[in-house]
Amino acid sequence: MTRPRTPTGLANLLQRAHLRVTLLAIALVGVSLLVVALFSLRAYVSDNLQLAARMAAYNVEAPMVFGDRDAAREALAVLGHSQPIAAIHARDTRNAHFVSWEAPTSALRALEQAFARFALGGPSTAPVQFHGQPLGTVEVHGSGRDLLSFIGIGLLCVLLCVALSGLAALRMSRRASRRIAAPLQELARTISAARQARQFHVRVGGAGITELQQLGDDFNALLAELERWQAQLRQESESLEYLARHDPLTGLANRRRFQQELEERLLAASLENGRLAVLFIDGDDFKTINDELGHEAGDEVLRVTAHRLRAQVRDNDLIARLGGDEFAVVLGPFTDGEQASRVAGDILCAMRNPIALPGGRLVNTTLSIGIALYPRHGEDAASLVRAADTAMYRVKQGGRNDFRVAEPIRPTLGDSVS
Numbered sequence: 001m002t003r004p005r006t007p008t009g010l011a012n013l014l015q016r017a018h019l020r021v022t023l024l025a026i027a028l029v030g031v032s033l034l035v036v037a038l039f040s041l042r043a044y045v046s047d048n049l050q051l052a053a054r055m056a057a058y059n060v061e062a063p064m065v066f067g068d069r070d071a072a073r074e075a076l077a078v079l080g081h082s083q084p085i086a087a088i089h090a091r092d093t094r095n096a097h098f099v100s101w102e103a104p105t106s107a108l109r110a111l112e113q114a115f116a117r118f119a120l121g122g123p124s125t126a127p128v129q130f131h132g133q134p135l136g137t138v139e140v141h142g143s144g145r146d147l148l149s150f151i152g153i154g155l156l157c158v159l160l161c162v163a164l165s166g167l168a169a170l171r172m173s174r175r176a177s178r179r180i181a182a183p184l185q186e187l188a189r190t191i192s193a194a195r196q197a198r199q200f201h202v203r204v205g206g207a208g209i210t211e212l213q214q215l216g217d218d219f220n221a222l223l224a225e226l227e228r229w230q231a232q233l234r235q236e237s238e239s240l241e242y243l244a245r246h247d248p249l250t251g252l253a254n255r256r257r258f259q260q261e262l263e264e265r266l267l268a269a270s271l272e273n274g275r276l277a278v279l280f281i282d283g284d285d286f287k288t289i290n291d292e293l294g295h296e297a298g299d300e301v302l303r304v305t306a307h308r309l310r311a312q313v314r315d316n317d318l319i320a321r322l323g324g325d326e327f328a329v330v331l332g333p334f335t336d337g338e339q340a341s342r343v344a345g346d347i348l349c350a351m352r353n354p355i356a357l358p359g360g361r362l363v364n365t366t367l368s369i370g371i372a373l374y375p376r377h378g379e380d381a382a383s384l385v386r387a388a389d390t391a392m393y394r395v396k397q398g399g400r401n402d403f404r405v406a407e408p409i410r411p412t413l414g415d416s417v418s
């Protein structure tokens with residue numbers, strides 16, 4: 001079973017690839033140059049040896065004619081010392097040894113000569129003649145010193161070039177991979193932030209590479225689109241949330257919110273020994289306004305009524321439109337019966353002013369209000385609303401445009417409200 005590979009960083013991968021390619025290219029070029037130069041040098045050294053062989057033949061010509069071996073040895077030694085030569089041998093026409101010169105031996109010289117034999121093949125030879133008559137031959141063995149030192153220096157140069165180019169390649173590849181990897185890393189970070197934290201306002205910065213810049217621009221455009229969608233969705237959900245809790249005509253809380261909030265306030269009041277008042281409010285003969293002045297006029301009357309109700313209570317009191325021409329107010333938490341009656345009186349008072357309709361027409365309307373107190377008339381939302389509604393109904397029966405406190409379900413001593 002193959003183990004999954006640990007992912008490698010892009011920058012690291014690019015750097016290693018650059019470095020390998022550069023080093024390989026430079027090593028190949030260096031070695032090729034060295035080989036070419038070596039062949040040229042070998043040809044040059046062979047030519048030199050051939051020249052040296054001819055000079056040796058010329059120098060030993062006279063000593064061979066006179067059989068003067070000392071003079072011949074001396075001439076060969078002078079030549080041998082002035083050139084990179086390992087040995088010179090002169091032979092007569094019967095191939096018998098006449099005279100020789102050999103360079104002093106050492107371990108290094110032995111190595112040079114072995115290399116010379118390997119690189120140059122055999123020795124260079126030249127015939128020794130006197131007036132066209134052959135006297136013998138001269139054999140010149142190269143020392144190989146030039147070739148060896150050239151190879152040594154050449155290899156050193158190649159190594160130096162490889163090392164320097166490696167360093168330069170490393171620097172350049174680091175810079176190049178940073179230019180590629182940095183924008184990609186930023187892109188990855190931005191995508192991750194957008195995906196995990198839904199942060200669509202973030203944007204990718206500029207990249208110095210055309211393709212990466214294009215990628216970043218496209219991604220930014222996508223983020224902008226997502227940001228627009230997100231804002232639109234948020235707006236729609238806020239407006240849905242608002243509609244779910246408010247009456248669209250008056251902007252007051254709707255029946256659903258009224259129920260929830262009344263229950264919450266009752267719970268708080270029960271924990272803190274507080275008191276609440278629920279006012280159930282209904283328009284008087286509202287149907288007539290609708291019938292005589294039109295539905296639009298009825299809507300305006302409802303809006304103005306809501307506005308006037310709002311003006312008569314404190315900010316933290318709850319006002320709701322339960323539907324049609326029915327409104328409800330929750331006063332509290334620390335409201336007693338007298339306070340509730342006072343607010344109801346104020347509301348009736350505020351409705352005395354005629355309402356101006358859009359066409360300039362004025363209309364008068366009144367309200368009937370039933371009041372239920374917590375805990376006197378009920379301990380839960382339903383029984384309180386029922387008690388207030390019943391009280392309001394009694395007002396209607398009594399002639400409208402008035403308020404009335406609900407009948408106590410269990411009389412409480414010391415309660416001053418009647």
Ligand SMILES: Nc1nc2c(ncn2[C@@H]2O[C@H](COP(=O)(O)OP(=O)(O)OP(=O)(O)O)[C@@H](O)[C@H]2O)c(=O)[nH]1
Nearest residue numbers: 282283284285286287288290295298299323324325
């Ligand atoms: N303009 C308008 N009228 C509404 C709206 N909702 C309900 N109504 C009307 O409000 C009227 C409510 O009448 P009721 O409360 O039943 O009767 P009323 O005429 O007020 O008489 P009493 O309540 O007995 O004083 C009905 O005619 C409904 O059609 C609304 O949003 N806008």
